[in-house]
Amino acid sequence: MLLELPRHTEIFGSVKIHELQRVIKLDSGGFENPRACDITWDDIKSILKRLAIIVPVKNENLHLLDGVLRAIPFDCTIIVVSNSDRVPQDIYNMEKEVITSIHNLSQQEFISIHQKDPEVGFAFHDVGYDSLLEKDKTVRDGKSEGMIIGMLIAKSLGKDFIGFVDADNYVPGSVREYVLDYAAGFCMSKTPYTMVRLHWRYKPKVVEDRLYFKKWGRVSEATNRYLNLLISTCTGFETGVVLTGNAGEHALTTNLADIMEYSTGYSVEPYHFVYLFDTFGLKAEEILYPDAFNAGIEIFQIETLNPHLHEEKGQVHINSMLLSSLSTVYHSKLCNDHVMSELLDNLVDILRSWETPPQNVIMPPIGGIDADSFTKMLESHAETFTWLKHEGVMEGVIEEGYLTGKSVQSV
């Protein structure tokens, strides 16, 4: 892959945010170019084998889920965490049929689990992580909550990298690119504490019967603006470096996943920045994680070649995402009166009876959880836990269109 080198890197305490890098070519020929970084297929492949892709899903069109799962490169393990309805129709069962069919044809490794399986809640309770549980000990609704389940499973598989892909993408080719972009980001990183966030080149919309290739949405524009203001008001120098505040499509090293805090639902992505600024930024009050402080945390922002075409969920959904995103910024330790009042102006139509944006639930780091016992509990007790292993591949020669040979055990 050929990627532009970042023109500038904002250094904010121990956090290094690289400026947006465009994908120049999805594959490349080893041409040496001082403005670009050439990443070989072998290097990308070596990352894919150590990468788990988590697909959170809630009642999405099965055709879309099918395309997304088929597009994720074979070498990655796919972990589907579903919060789909089970009555009156068992949508989770239908999702499992899609997964099983792809596994049977490809032998790709899959794990799937339902977020509301009571055993998932019990497993969290047993490992001492209650902050995502309801009173009845089931896991709360929310995309972020599903992501945490997936991350623990990925950890128990010994994965070094964890990525996320939404299940409602219309274009399988985009999904494949997203995963390759993650791998390319990890190839460029120089620290075990790395995050790769994607910025879509375009997000097409139908406007007056024509496709309009829109670049920015209202939520991401506002989130990026205020995240940048947090840095600018702290350093005294204006910056526009953050362009991926709401990046649902992102990946991180397991080392970084272990020390992050997570905000509930859709506020999870902007809160990544807020947490890193508050904990590792210029005004961090105590050194909580000396290894990460010394090694530094790198954030890569990659602009995809493919556009992002996904299900539109309506204005109420957008407003709630805007509110929860900006709330994370408002409650940052770095948010001063100036940023607060600008934020409130932006939210005036949405805040209604609240005087200030309500604080999102924050879930503590997962590093202290015994991920192996968590997954073992799911494997032995959870009715919805399915693990389709990469049992073997066919080795042989193709004769008249047929593969002849024996099935071999994979390592």
Ligand code: GDD
């Ligand atoms: N497991 C689980 N649990 N998955 C969920 C839940 C839940 O409670 N709620 C939603 N999901 C899944 C959806 O099915 C989808 O695959 C993914 O999470 C994203 O949810 P959407 O409802 O499609 O979100 P969106 O498209 O509006 O927003 C996405 O993009 C934003 C950036 O533009 C999300 O990824 C946001 O987090 C992101 O900020």
